Amino acid sequence: MQTMEPQRVESKDISLWLKQAYFLINRRVLAYFLSVSLFFVSLFFCSQALASASAIGAPILLLVVFLIFTAFLFYFTLAELVMVSFSSDHSHSINPSAIIHAFLPNQKVFLKMTVFGVVIGISYCFASVLLNPGKDVYAISEQILTLLTKDSTLIFYLFKTGAVFLCFILLVMFTLRTFFCVPLILFHDMNYAEAQALSHRAIMKNIKVMSIVLMMWVTVFVISVNVAPALAIVFLPLFSAFNYVSYRHIFLGQGTNEKVKESKAAVALS
Numbered sequence: 730m731q732t733m734e735p736q737r738v739e740s741k742d743i744s745l746w747l748k749q750a751y752f753l754i755n756r757r758v759l760a761y762f763l764s765v766s767l768f769f770v771s772l773f774f775c776s777q778a779l780a781s782a783s784a785i786g787a788p789i790l791l792l793v794v795f796l797i798f799t800a801f802l803f804y805f806t807l808a809e810l811v812m813v814s815f816s817s818d819h820s821h822s823i824n825p826s827a828i829i830h831a832f833l834p835n836q837k838v839f840l841k842m843t844v845f846g847v848v849i850g851i852s853y854c855f856a857s858v859l860l861n862p863g864k865d866v867y868a869i870s871e872q873i874l875t876l877l878t879k880d881s882t883l884i885f886y887l888f889k890t891g892a893v894f895l896c897f898i899l900l901v902m903f904t905l906r907t908f909f910c911v912p913l914i915l916f917h918d919m920n921y922a923e924a925q926a927l928s929h930r931a932i933m934k935n936i937k938v939m940s941i942v943l944m945m946w947v948t949v950f951v952i953s954v955n956v957a958p959a960l961a962i963v964f965l966p967l968f969s970a971f972n973y974v975s976y977r978h979i980f981l982g983q984g985t986n987e988k989v990k991e992s993k994a995a996v997a998l999s
Contacts, residue, residue, distance in 0.1 A: 735927070739938065749985060753970045754970050768806040772802070805839065814973035832915075892960070910924040
């Protein structure tokens with residue numbers, strides 16, 4: 730295991746992380762927008778496939794497959810946005826092939842994170858059903874499948890699904906102590922066990938700060954789900970950039986973004 734020792738941070742650093750995340754997004758607005766758009770387009774086709782398969786029956790099985798595929802897609806998007814944040818921070822250009830080549834060697838690690846995440850998510854679902862005797866898992870599964878077959882509500886449903894997945898991934902990250910796993914895996918070539926152990930150490934070392942982070946993002950995502958699901962388009966890149974900036978501060982000791990570097994063309998013209 731790599732010997733990277735996470736450092737302690739303070740609660741006031743959270744506002745700094747949000748500010749730095751915003752600046753990174755502002756530098757690469759188009760790249761962030763394209764990445765998020767690709768996620769929702771992929772989610773659209775995935776939901777259409779699920780709607781077509783719903784005629785076969787077995788709604789619970791179909792939803793489990795849907796959750797696994799969508800969660801993997803979500804982790805890929807999160808990894809993509811973290812890499813965009815890295816490129817924005819260092820004024821590097823980035824293209825889809827570079828993202829795919831960085832992701833492919835770690836796809837098994839992300840698949841393992843996905844499976845663990847879906848298991849935790851299903852556990853949360855069962856817990857919520859137990860607290861609400863008026864519904865059961867089968868009825869909820871059928872209700873979701875019905876929503877997916879209604880074109881009039883599909884766009885709204887996809888935005889709401891994106892917001893729910895943000896909240897879902899966040900709860901999974903804190904339950905499994907994997908909040909920093911994505912950048913640790915991408916930038917330090919760690920396996921799941923190494924990244925999870927190091928992420929756990931960072932969270933426990935900064936338990937007060939990370940508890941505030943958890944409450945802050947859960948509140949934001951719950952509001953998004955219930956009030957304005959379309960805000961998921963904004964919160965997904967913001968959360969990803971925030972994840973990168975907080976990792977960078979805690980593990981690399983870099984609390985502020987690098988200055989924007991001039992391109993060679995701009996230097997030549999001057």
